[in-house]
Amino acid sequence: MIKVSVNGELKELNEDLNIKEMIVELGYKKEGFAVAVNTTFIAIKTYEDTIIKEGDTIDILAPVQGG
Amino acid sequence: MNEELGMRNEEWKIGGKTLSSRLLIGSALYPSPANMEDAIKTSGSQIVTVALRRQAAGEGGGNQFWDIIKSMGIEVLPNTAGSHSAKEAITTAQMAREVFGTNWVKLEVIGDQYNLQPDPFETVKAAEILIKEGFEVFPYTTDDLVVAKRLADVGCKILMPWGSPIGSGRGLMNPSNLTAIRKQFPDLQLIVDAGIGKPSDATQAMELGYDGVLLNSAIALAQDPVKMANAFRYAIDAGRLGYESGTMQEREFASPSTPTVGTPFWHQFA
Numbered sequence: 001m002i003k004v005s006v007n008g009e010l011k012e013l014n015e016d017l018n019i020k021e022m023i024v025e026l027g028y029k030k031e032g033f034a035v036a037v038n039t040t041f042i043a044i045k046t047y048e049d050t051i052i053k054e055g056d057t058i059d060i061l062a063p064v065q066g067g
Numbered sequence: 068m069n070e071e072l073g074m075r076n077e078e079w080k081i082g083g084k085t086l087s088s089r090l091l092i093g094s095a096l097y098p099s100p101a102n103m104e105d106a107i108k109t110s111g112s113q114i115v116t117v118a119l120r121r122q123a124a125g126e127g128g129g130n131q132f133w134d135i136i137k138s139m140g141i142e143v144l145p146n147t148a149g150s151h152s153a154k155e156a157i158t159t160a161q162m163a164r165e166v167f168g169t170n171w172v173k174l175e176v177i178g179d180q181y182n183l184q185p186d187p188f189e190t191v192k193a194a195e196i197l198i199k200e201g202f203e204v205f206p207y208t209t210d211d212l213v214v215a216k217r218l219a220d221v222g223c224k225i226l227m228p229w230g231s232p233i234g235s236g237r238g239l240m241n242p243s244n245l246t247a248i249r250k251q252f253p254d255l256q257l258i259v260d261a262g263i264g265k266p267s268d269a270t271q272a273m274e275l276g277y278d279g280v281l282l283n284s285a286i287a288l289a290q291d292p293v294k295m296a297n298a299f300r301y302a303i304d305a306g307r308l309g310y311e312s313g314t315m316q317e318r319e320f321a322s323p324s325t326p327t328v329g330t331p332f333w334h335q336f337a
Contacts, residue, residue, distance in 0.1 A: 007121040027124040032133070034162035036118065039154060041161035059121060061162055063133040065103070066118025066146045067093035067233070067283035 003056040019047035022058070033062040079278065081225065081256050082171055083202040084142060086113045089273070090303050091144065091258060094136065097292055105137050106286055110296035114142045116173055116281070118149075119163055144199025144205060146173040151186070153193035160197055172197060173227070173281075174206040175258075182232040187214040195221035207260050210244035212251060219252060226252065227260035227281060228270065234284045236264030239271055249276045266295075266302030273306025274314070 001012045003067070006026060013025060019035055019042055035042045036059040042050050078085050092112040097103035107115055115136060136143060145163035150156035153176060155292060160172040161224025174194055185208050194204045206218050210228040218226055228248055231237035239245060240262070251256060259272040261280040269280045280303055289295035 007123070010247070014215055028122075031082035031128075032166070033122050034166045036158050036162060041158050041165075043161075045163060061119035061159075062122035063130065063136075063166060064118050064120040065093075065097075065132055066116050066148055067095045 003051070004052060005053065007055045007058070007060055013052060017052050019050045019052070022052050023047075023060075026060075028060065033060050035060055081114075081278065086142075087111075088113045088300075088303075089279040089307060090269075090299060091116065091260075091279055091281035092296075094132070095283055096287035098219065100131050100135055101288070102292055103132075104139065105315070106292040106296040107139065107141070109293050109300070110286065111300045112141070114144050115148050116137075116283070117167065118146050119159060119166065120170065142171070143167050143169055144171050144173050145169065146207075147175045147193075148177075150176050150193075151178075151189075152176065153189040153196070155192040156189070157196055159194075160202060161200075164202070170201055171203045171205065174204050182235075184232065185209060185229070187217070188235045191217045191221060192215075194218055194223055198222040205258070207254055208246065210241050212244065213245050215248050215252065219255060224254070225256040225258065229261040230259045230268060231262030234262045235262050236285060236288075237262055238264050238268035239275075242271065242275060243277050245272070245277070256317070266298045269299055270302045270306035270309070274309050276310050279303075293303045 002015055004011055004013055013022060017025060037050065038057050068294040078087050079089065088111045090110055090112040092110050093108055093116045094103055097106060117133060117136060145167050147156040147159040150159055156174060156176045163172060164170055174190060175185055176186045176189040176193060187208065190206055194206050197204050204223055205225045205227055206223055207227050208214050208218060215226050228245060231240045256278045258279045258281050259277050263269055263280060263282040263285045272280050286292050286295045286299060
């Protein structure tokens with residue numbers, strides 16, 4: 001297991017997960033949000049090429065009201 | 068104003084889109100989602116600002132708010148609110164482009180937490196990179212002419228100087244600064260963004276020759292947001308028509324409007 005931060009909360013994940021697998025493991029649906037790892041945007045098309053590592057900071061953002 | 072005479076809602080272009088309303092409206096702070104929808108519709112606005120925030124697992128790939136906005140068929144302008152550096156703003160913009168399916172971004176990089184004043188250095192840096200990445204950047208900036216020049220230099224076609232600090236409702240703090248930006252950049256699209264409190268503030272911005280007004284709190288925090296949305300719709304139309312009509316020259320002294328020739332009971336002033 002590895003420890004990562006997901007939206008500011010400490011989480012334990014299986015090793016060598018890519019973003020697509022991580023999303024499933026965390027219980028997210030397939031769309032309606034965007035992902036950044038260590039403050040760098042990860043496009044959907046590169047989810048399977050991006051492996052989550054120990055200590056990564058992951059942000060998963062969705063639409064909200066804004067001014 | 069008379070819609071039958073075709074005096075309202077003349078089309079204009081911004082960010083590659085042709086629109087009739089010159090009001091850009093925010094989607095936050097309304098009493099309810101239904102009230103937000105009614106207010107946006109009543110305002111006639113065709114551009115609504117939205118944002119991105121952390122989503123908890125299990126909330127799924129949608130929400131009531133976003134479903135409402137999508138169903139309205141209007142343009143969305145995602146913001147980078149909460150960013151304190153060019154890097155944060157760029158990442159937020161990239162995420163927004165994917166989620167909202169638009170290359171428009173309201174670039175907002177805050178430099179001071181007290182009055183939410185934009186950071187001009189980081190804003191210019193982020194604007195330059197985002198434009199190279201194909202974004203249509205709507206930069207939120209102060210009314211500083213030199214910052215406006217720097218933003219134009221890196222390719223911004225739209226500038227959004229503040230009227231006064233976000234959410235303050237203080238109206239236009241420095242009309243002369245806004246006028247200077249208008250005169251220096253006749254070919255750019257200029258939007259007054261932030262600080263609008265009353266409909267007359269929006270009218271004033273339009274009378275200065277600004278192409279539009281972006282506001283949120285003034286409508287959402289009114290006691291009756293839907294009625295206030297209607298007020299702003301008229302206010303912006305009035306200001307624009309006033310600008311296009313060409314206001315009279317101010318004079319130092321009074322000048323009678325009623326003809327003086329033939330005045331009865333004439334008395335010569337001593």
